[in-house]
Every structure is written in structure tokens, then in C-alpha cells.
Amino acid sequence: MTSSLLKRGRLLGLVPYAFVAVPLAYMTLFVFGPLIQQVWMSFTDTRLMNPTAGDFIGLENYEDLFTDDQFYTSFRVTIVYTILTVILGVLVGTVSALALDRPFKGRALLRTIMLFGWAVPSVAATLVWLWIFNGPSGVASDITEALGLGRIPWLTSVDWALTSIMFVTIWQVSPFVMLVMMAALQSVPEEVREAARIDGADGLNVFRNVTLPCIMPTMQIVALLVAVWSIRRFEVIYLLTGGGPIGSTSTLVVQLRLTAFEDFELGLASAYGVVGLVLALAVAFVHFLFERRRALVMSK
């Protein structure tokens, strides 16, 4: 019975390919094909007015890129933004998860509220943050004024714009981190924690020696996800500052859009995109290394 089925399984032959053919063709047409085209475009002088006709110009776009001050700004901004949103987003999310770990009355309601930042569509969230950060009337400055710090030009000054954007980003990603970490915390065996406590370990010790090692792998995964999202993130930055003031918040992805649709230089824009892609791939690669190492450790 089983062996005849296995034989059938082998006779399946082309059936698996028939199944994957349509989705794969679709992905090739609308995702991977365009991606390859975009990479190719970075070696051409394509312009938006005539996006299908561009001549091969070798590495000229990359020469332009590497002599452009904006590129170094964008690169640095992307790195700083990614690293800080990962650290702070994971920190705030994990602390939230720990704070809500033990049951108490009203926990479900508070958890729901804490998920808002993740559930609200980015564009709607951006609009309310624009109003909160508004120069003359925004409530963020009302608060700093009341604290004697004066009104802060949150989104319009080079000193504050990136910080404000990171604030909004952390508001958006930390709930997701919290959700994932809450699930991870539930898998920490309570008996082990209890045993450690009976042995006289204080709360901090239990956390450091029992809880943290248990949730560390999940934390790594979520950190890598947040990193990839930060490299990809477009609308929040584009709508809050448009990459300004004077390019100080223009990540590679935002700069790609500005170069393509405001300067109409598709070749140079593509070069920005390729650098962004390489960064995202590097993060994904680190993820795979972690996974491989974990698989090895577990198989031992």
C-alpha cells in the first residue's frame, strides 16, 4: 500500500513542477525580472522619460555615486537608522513583553493598546505624527516647552529629523517585537525559573541566567527582521521629511525614489537601489549564518 503510493509519488514526475510553474512564473515576471532589470539599469544611462531605452555605460553611475556627497550621507543615515532602530526597537519591544509577562487584571486591554503602532497603516500613522511634531502647534513641542526645553523643530532641523523618524519607527516596530517575544517568553519553562529562585537567585539573576538564554534565539531572528525592514522602509521617512532637511534623512531607498522621480536619473537611482539591496542581502546572509550555526548546535 505504502510502497505503491511511494511509487506513485515517484511517478508524479512533472506534477510538482506543474504546481510551482504558475506562481514562479508570476514572481519572475513581477518581482525577480524587474529586480534584475533594475540592477541592469544601474549600468545604463536610462532616463524616466524613456525608461525602456538606455545605453550601457559601464560603471559610470557608480563613479557618480561614489563621488556624490549625498551617497555618503544616505549610506551613513541608512546604517545609523538601521542599527539604532534595531537596538531600541528590540529593547522597547522586549521590555514591553517582560512587563506584560505575568498575568494581571486588564492585561489583555493594555496589550491591545500596545499593539496599535503595529496595526495602524503607516500612512495614517505618519499623518498623526506629522501633527504631533508640528512646529508651531504640535503637542510634542508643547510638552518640551512645558518642561522648559523650548519648542523643538522636530522634523525641520538637521539635528532632530532623524531622531524623530527613529522615534516613530520604534513606535511602529516595537509592538511586533513585543508580540514575538511574548510568545518566546511563554516557552521559557516556569519550573526552571522557580527552581532558580528557590536556589536563592534574585530576579535579575534569574533573568540573566535562565530567561535571557531561552529567548535569545528569538531575539536574534526578530532583530534581523527589524533590520531588513529598516533598510526597506520607505513611506514613513518619505512622508515625514521627504528625505530632508538637506538630505539628512534620505536613506538609500528614499534617495532612490528622489533620484528617479525628481531628478529623472534612473541609472543613478538604480545604483542607489543596488547598494540598498546589497545591504539587505548582507543582513539576510548574517541571518542564514546564525541559522546554520544554531542547526549545528542543535544536531550535536
Place this chain on the structure above:
Amino acid sequence: MKTNPLLSLLRVLLIAVLVTFAGFPIYWMATTSLGTDTQLFNTGQVPYPQLSNLPDLIFALSEVPVLRWMSNTAIIAFGNTVFSLMLGSVLGYALSRFKFHGRGMIGFLMFMTQVIPEALLVVPLYAMFISLGLLNSLWGVILANVGFSVPVAAFILKGAIDAIPYEIEESAIIDSCPRIGILSFIVLPLIAPSLAAAAVICFFGGWNEFLFAVTFLMDPDLWPAAVGLASFIGEYETPLSAVMGTALMFSIPAVVFFLLVQRKIVAGLTSGAVKG
């Protein structure tokens, strides 16, 4: 178990700060939508929702094409759901049930789509849509979105199909029912909850999407709410209450459904990331 009262107090304070941080913007969105422009810009915002201003808000909203934006949003979201589930269920089934050459590669490619910045596809798709006549059409936006939703749907459905014993399908295979029939009539009904979760995720993926919509749609009549809302930025004709009211109407469905399927979303995203 004894707890230090000071630590308990700190914990309560910490939760209070975190909840305020997380919830305030939405509270402020509601409060602002019920304020008047004079208050908001001159005399100072009233920090609680003034329900007596609700009729003014409704009137202000009637001056904004909210309903058209919402229906365009719903069309994009619905189209994205239908196509993503069709392609995603077939792909998820194949990845779960068949061992074949290139399976690992396909899983890897699907994982890669979660890494690729969408912004990289905008220009080539823009060029493609010009030649296909899909620029300035909701179809173009749907087709572009589907590419990013299929892998997510496939990961979730693969996980669900993995949990179903293969024996259930065997009798049908012996009756030489075509595989696609087995998938549609035996497997999919069994994973209905995951299918529903995947549908919600795809729906709100399309609902929230901004970059493709803002690039491919020039005609304001075709704008989804995300693009319409963004068009308020730097425009001072529309009262702020109407802007926030629109943002609220656009957010509420997403918030409700995301909260309903939160666990599935987390499982889908992290398992996709873990298994590649």
C-alpha cells in the same frame, strides 16, 4: 512568591509609560479629528475628544472623497487577496507535499522577496506598465502587490498543510482525483482558519500599501486612501479634523483585523524567516 513593593511600583510605572507611548498617537488622532481649526492652530488643542463636534466632523468628511478612496483601497486589497491566495495555496501545497529538485531554491527565493526593498521594483514595473497600458490602473497596483503577498500566503499555508496528515489525501489520490482537486476540495477546507488568516494578511497588505499606488496612479479618482491621505500633506484647504477623521476611518478596519489575527501573522512572518 514575594515581590518587592518598590519593584512592583516600578513595573506599574514602566507599563504606564509604554502604554502611553503606544496608545497616545491614536488617541491624538481621534482627539484632533474632533477639534476645530481655530482651536488646533490658534487657541490651543483641547486634549480630550469633543464629541459635540461630531456633526462638524461628518460634514467636513463629506467634503473629502473618503468613500471613493476607501472603495479603491478595498478593490486593491480584495484583488490582492484573491490572486495571492490562489497562487500562494498552490505554491504552499507544492512546497509542503512534494519533494522535488529546486524546492529549496524556491523556498529561498520566496524568502528573498521579504528582503528586497519594494522601491527597487518601482522603476522597472513603471516601465513595464507603460507598455502594457497598466499605468494609471488599479490592475497594475494589484499585480505589483501580489508579488509581495504570494510568498507570505505560501509560507502560512505551507505551515498549515504540513500539519495535516497525508493519509487524508491518499484515498482521493487512489481514486485518481487530480491534485488540484484534492487541494481545492480536501486540503483547503481543512486549513480554513489559516486560509482566513492569510486572507486577512494579504487584504491589509494591499490596504496599507503606498509606494506602488503613489507611483502608478496619477488619476485622483483612482487613488486609494493611503495616497489620498498623503496628498493632504502640505495642503491647507482641508480642515485638519477631516484629515484625521479620514486617517481614523482608514485605520480602524486594519487595526481590528490585525488584532484578530496577530498570532497567525507572527507565526507566518517568523516561520518564513526561520525556514527560508
